[in-house]
Amino acid sequence: MPELPEVETVVRGLRQPLVGRRVEHVWYEREKVIAIPGAEDFAARIVGQTFQAITRRAKYIVCQMDHDVFGVHLRMTGRLYVAVESPADDRWVRLRLGLDNGESLHFSDARRFGRVYLAPDVTAFTQGIGPEPLDDDFTAEVFAERLRGRHRQIKALLLDQSIIAGVGNIYADESLFLAQIHPLRTADTLTGDEMSRLHEAVRHVLNQGIDHEGASVNWYRKPDGERGDSQEHFNVYDRSGQPCLRCGTAVLKIRVTQRGTHFCPNCQREK
DNA sequence: CCAGCCCCCTGTCGGC
DNA sequence: TGCCGACAGGGGGCTG
Secondary structure, eight states, rough: OHHHHHHHHHHHHHHHHHOBOOOOEEEEEEGGGEEEEEEHHHHHHHHTOOOOOOETTTTEEEEEEEESSSEEOOOEEEEEEEEESSTTTTTOOEEEEEEESSSSSEEEESSOOEEEEEEETTHHTTTOOOOOTTTTTTOOHHHHHHTTTTBBBBHHHOTTTTTTSOOOHHHHHHHHHHOOOOOOGGGGGGGEEEEEHHHHHHHHHHHHHHHHTTOOOOOOOTTTTTSSGGGOOOOOOTOOTTTTTTTOOEEEEEEEEEEEEEEEETTTTOO
């Protein structure tokens, strides 16, 4: 659920409270929350390091420390926030980094899918991930080249992080709706115009998602605890049975690669 | 290269 | 009211 816009919103919200703070101690509920290195190494290495900068790569939150990169992947239900203590109603804190000002970075994650990472280089956990869709050099030509010759459903390709970074189930459906492309079309059947439209649509829906500070469909919250507004602006996601906002036809929901997939059968034709 | 399936987890919701 | 199965979907892994 946290996709590129949600992660970007978290990153922006964490910079002010985190940059310049030094880690003084580490607490975690279970070792498994730490993906790399081992839990003991993680704690020993991160203590004493200061947050220098916070950025995003794909759906990873990337914190540049003095000697290492500290990464977080929120997966489905992860939340990050800085506070002296977690709110009484947050039963899901899995890891805390105590800071030099008395506050802590809290990693809360109901479903325990989320992971943290510590490595000298960000590529230790982001190698193989495709281009950032909002970068200036991600042109329509670059996108078309990555899709070229692929005999695979376009929805599956949009979700594949090695093809394009940061797109998840919500923004994939919204992109395909905006570009008026059926989710089951294979990439090798798309015309140049369709690929160009999809390129523009992906960038548009991600930028809109950032402008609305992310989609709080259920678990996602900004670091300040507030909800984003992006879910108020969906055209098809989670709207099955409701009228298409363009033509009035009922939005359909099917399954594509095990994911709920929403589209307008009139605006997005199969062939 | 690709489709399909399982697994990791837990909260929520609809049906009975 | 309580129980139970389905569902949510990011990512990794395995099989055919």
